[in-house]
Amino acid sequence: MTRQKLAIIGNGMATGRLLDELARRGGLGSFEVSVFGEEPHGCYNRILLNRVLEGGHVDDITLKPVGWYADKGVKYYPGLAVNRLSHAAQRLWTTDGREHYFDMAVFATGSLPRVPTVEGYKGADGKPKEGxxxxxxxxxxxxxxxxxxxxxxxxxxxxxxxxxxxxxxxxxxxxxxxxxxxxxxxxxxxxxxxxxxxxxxxxxxxxxxxxxxxxxxxxxxxxxxxxxxxxxxxxxxxxxxxxxxGIKARVDLAKDSDVPTNAGILVDDRLETHLPGLYAVGECAEHNGTVYGTVQPIYEQCSVLADTLTGSNPTARYRGSKVYTKLKVAGVEVASMGAVDAEQVDDEVVQIVEEKRGAYRKIIVRDGRLAGAVLVGDSSAAAVLVRLFDNRSPLPPDRLEVLSPGWSSGGPAGSDPEVCNCHHVSTSTLVGEIRGGCDTLARLSAKTKAGTGCGSCRGQLADLILKNAPVVAGRGKG
Ligand SMILES: Cc1cc2nc3c(=O)[nH]c(=O)nc-3n(C[C@H](O)[C@H](O)[C@H](O)COP(=O)(O)OP(=O)(O)OC[C@H]3O[C@@H](n4cnc5c(N)ncnc54)[C@H](O)[C@@H]3O)c2cc1C
Structure with missing residues (x-):
C-alpha cells in the first residue's frame, strides 16, 4: 500500500516534538515523512543556545542527531530550505531546484529575530556591520x-x-x-x-x-x-x-504560496490553514489572534496536530494555551502567569518581598482564584501556582499558604503537582522512577523526558533526586 507523503518545512523544536507525537501514534510508519531544514544540524534545543556561546558544541544541545531520522524512516534534508510551494500542484521546491510531491504539508518555519529600526545596522554592502x-x-x-x-x-x-x-x-x-x-x-x-x-x-x-x-x-x-x-x-x-x-513569525513562504497570514500563518482549531491539507505549528502559526513564543503552547499544538494528521483522535481540538513562564534567566529563577498587576478593583494582591534573599513573590487573586503570579529569585512555588491557575481552583482563605514550602513541595493533601510542564511529568512519576533506580539527572531525564524541554525544572529534579534516591550502602567509598 502506498503511504501518504507528509512534508514538514522547518526542523526546529516544533518539528522535533511533532515527530515524537507522530511516532507515539504510529504516524512515522503510516506516512512517508520528509523534513526540510534550512539549518544544517539535527533538531536542537534552541533554549540552550547559551551552552554553545559559552564554548559547547551543537551536539551538546542536539535533540535528534542527523542519524535519528533515517533510523525512524524519516527522510531528512539538512541545510535545505523550501523556497516555493504550490497547494494546487501539491508540490514544493527546494533551494537546490528539486521538486517534491506531498499529500499534506506542515509549515514549522518558526521565527526570525526582530531588528528594531536602527540606523547604520547594515554596511554599504547591505549586510550587518562587522560586530x-x-x-x-x-x-x-x-x-x-x-x-x-x-x-x-x-x-x-x-x-x-x-x-x-x-x-x-x-x-x-x-x-x-x-x-x-x-x-x-x-x-x-x-x-x-x-x-x-x-x-x-x-x-x-x-x-x-x-x-x-x-x-x-x-x-x-x-x-x-x-x-x-x-x-x-x-x-x-x-x-x-x-x-x-523580539521575534517575528516566518510567514513569507506561506504568504507567497497564497496561504492566508496575519502576524502568523492563520490556523483553525485543528492547526489547519485556510487551505485544506496545509497545516502550521509552532512560532510561525497564529491561532485565534495569538502567536506563541514559548515551547509549552507549541508542544500542546503538536499533540493536537499529530492527532489530526494520524486520525487517532479526530475530535482533538486546540483551544489556545494558558501561557506561563517558568525559567532560569541568566541564572535567576523567574516564573510568571496571567496578570502581573491588579487589573480590577476587587483584585487582591498578596506579596512577599525579601530584599536580603533577593526573592520576590506576588500573587493576584480574583474571586478567590489565582488570576496571576510573579516569582523572581525563588520559583519553588511555580508548579503549585501553575496548577491552581490552570484548574481555576479556589485558594485557601490564608492566601500565603500557597507560597509556603509545604504547598510548594507537595501542594495540598492528595495533589500531585506537575514538575516538568513541557513534558507533563508529575511529582509522583518522578519519585517512582527515582526510587526505581533513576538516581541521576541524566537517567531521570532519559527515562521520563523531564528537564529536556525548557530545562527550567532541572533544579527541582535535582532536589527530588536528593530527597528520594535510595541510599546505597558503601557508595562513595574507595
Ligand atoms: C536563546 C533562546 C532562549 C529561549 N528560551 C526559552 C525558554 O526558556 N522557554 C521557552 O519556552 N522558550 C524559549 N525560547 C523560545 C523557543 O526556543 C521557541 O519557542 C521554539 O524554539 C520555537 O520552535 P519552532 O520550531 O516553532 O521554531 P524554530 O525553533 O525557530 O524552528 C524553525 C526552523 O525552521 C527553519 N526554516 C524556516 N523556514 C524554512 C524553510 N523555508 N525551509 C526549511 N527550513 C526553514 C528555521 O531555519 C528553523 O530551523 C528561547 C529561544 C531562544 C532563541
Missing amino acids: VFAYRTVTDVERMRDHARPGMNAVVVGGGLLGLEAAKGLADLGLSVTVAHIFDTLMNRQVDKLGGQFLRRAIERLGITVRTSANTKTVLGAKRVEALEFGGGEQLPTDMVVFAS
Missing part, C-alpha cells in the same frame, strides 16, 4: 563566539528573556556587557515593576550593566560597529552589539 549580531541560531552564536574576546565591550539590545540570556553568556566569556532595554522594566512582559527591580539587581550582581528606557537609534562605525547612539544623543562605545529585541 553586529542576531541571537537565534547555532550559527549566530558561533559567530558571536568567534568575534568575542575577553575585555571587549558588548551591548545587548533587549532586556527580555533572550537579551538577558545573551548578556549572561557574553559576561561569562569575560566581556564587559551592557543591556540596553527600551522599557523601564526588564522582562516587562513577564514581571511587574518591583519584580523587574529584583531581576535588575540580580543581573547587576553578575557584573552586567543595565540601562532601561534606552532607545537605541544608530549603530555607529563605517564597516564595523564602534558605538551605539541612544535617543537622547548619548553614545556608548562598543566592540559588538547583539540584537535580542
Whole structure:
C-alpha cells in the first residue's frame, strides 16, 4: 500500500516534538515523512543556545542527531530550505531546484529575530556591520563566539528573556556587557515593576550593566560597529552589539504560496490553514489572534496536530494555551502567569518581598482564584501556582499558604503537582522512577523526558533526586 507523503518545512523544536507525537501514534510508519531544514544540524534545543556561546558544541544541545531520522524512516534534508510551494500542484521546491510531491504539508518555519529600526545596522554592502549580531541560531552564536574576546565591550539590545540570556553568556566569556532595554522594566512582559527591580539587581550582581528606557537609534562605525547612539544623543562605545529585541513569525513562504497570514500563518482549531491539507505549528502559526513564543503552547499544538494528521483522535481540538513562564534567566529563577498587576478593583494582591534573599513573590487573586503570579529569585512555588491557575481552583482563605514550602513541595493533601510542564511529568512519576533506580539527572531525564524541554525544572529534579534516591550502602567509598 502506498503511504501518504507528509512534508514538514522547518526542523526546529516544533518539528522535533511533532515527530515524537507522530511516532507515539504510529504516524512515522503510516506516512512517508520528509523534513526540510534550512539549518544544517539535527533538531536542537534552541533554549540552550547559551551552552554553545559559552564554548559547547551543537551536539551538546542536539535533540535528534542527523542519524535519528533515517533510523525512524524519516527522510531528512539538512541545510535545505523550501523556497516555493504550490497547494494546487501539491508540490514544493527546494533551494537546490528539486521538486517534491506531498499529500499534506506542515509549515514549522518558526521565527526570525526582530531588528528594531536602527540606523547604520547594515554596511554599504547591505549586510550587518562587522560586530553586529542576531541571537537565534547555532550559527549566530558561533559567530558571536568567534568575534568575542575577553575585555571587549558588548551591548545587548533587549532586556527580555533572550537579551538577558545573551548578556549572561557574553559576561561569562569575560566581556564587559551592557543591556540596553527600551522599557523601564526588564522582562516587562513577564514581571511587574518591583519584580523587574529584583531581576535588575540580580543581573547587576553578575557584573552586567543595565540601562532601561534606552532607545537605541544608530549603530555607529563605517564597516564595523564602534558605538551605539541612544535617543537622547548619548553614545556608548562598543566592540559588538547583539540584537535580542523580539521575534517575528516566518510567514513569507506561506504568504507567497497564497496561504492566508496575519502576524502568523492563520490556523483553525485543528492547526489547519485556510487551505485544506496545509497545516502550521509552532512560532510561525497564529491561532485565534495569538502567536506563541514559548515551547509549552507549541508542544500542546503538536499533540493536537499529530492527532489530526494520524486520525487517532479526530475530535482533538486546540483551544489556545494558558501561557506561563517558568525559567532560569541568566541564572535567576523567574516564573510568571496571567496578570502581573491588579487589573480590577476587587483584585487582591498578596506579596512577599525579601530584599536580603533577593526573592520576590506576588500573587493576584480574583474571586478567590489565582488570576496571576510573579516569582523572581525563588520559583519553588511555580508548579503549585501553575496548577491552581490552570484548574481555576479556589485558594485557601490564608492566601500565603500557597507560597509556603509545604504547598510548594507537595501542594495540598492528595495533589500531585506537575514538575516538568513541557513534558507533563508529575511529582509522583518522578519519585517512582527515582526510587526505581533513576538516581541521576541524566537517567531521570532519559527515562521520563523531564528537564529536556525548557530545562527550567532541572533544579527541582535535582532536589527530588536528593530527597528520594535510595541510599546505597558503601557508595562513595574507595
Ligand atoms: C536563546 C533562546 C532562549 C529561549 N528560551 C526559552 C525558554 O526558556 N522557554 C521557552 O519556552 N522558550 C524559549 N525560547 C523560545 C523557543 O526556543 C521557541 O519557542 C521554539 O524554539 C520555537 O520552535 P519552532 O520550531 O516553532 O521554531 P524554530 O525553533 O525557530 O524552528 C524553525 C526552523 O525552521 C527553519 N526554516 C524556516 N523556514 C524554512 C524553510 N523555508 N525551509 C526549511 N527550513 C526553514 C528555521 O531555519 C528553523 O530551523 C528561547 C529561544 C531562544 C532563541
